[in-house]
Amino acid sequence: MTLEWEQVIVDSQDPQTLGRWWAEALGWVIVDDEDGVEIRPSADRLPGILFGNDDSPKKAKNRLHFDFRPDDRDAEVERLLAHGARRADVGQTGDEPWVVLLDPEDNEFCVLSQRAS
Structure with a gap:
């Protein structure tokens, strides 16, 4: 198959x-x-x-979301924020190697740091 x-x-x-x-x-x-x-x-x-x-409106945190791994996390976060994304608080502690953002309909997605070599 x-x-x-x-x-x-x-x-x-x-x-x-x-x-x-x-x-x-x-x-x-x-x-x-x-x-x-x-x-x-x-x-x-x-x-x-x-x-x-x-x-129907979104009611809770997504059970499935996108993760993206750019070359430069902070630059990509800034680009996406300028494009209309917003920061999201989903209970992160602040020291995670990713940033959680929301698209225009409040769907969460993550921008990850570079992979360790």
Whole structure:
């Protein structure tokens, strides 16, 4: 049996806006915006992220979230904050090697420090 990871689905109250925000934040391309918004690293590369419509408001911390590992964590955090992300307090102590941020619909994601060599 062969199983290929196609995409992650993110429920959104405004999939057009959130999908475009993430496409710009990640430098990815929009491959479909007919029924939600699907983004990928490039048109022919998987996995992607599909932002689908769900009118219900977010009620709690996400049970699944994205982790990103840039070359320079602090510079990337500043870039994402300038792009409209916000800092999140999910109970971190302050000495973690990651920063928790929120996208425009309050979905948590983490920006990690560089991997130890």
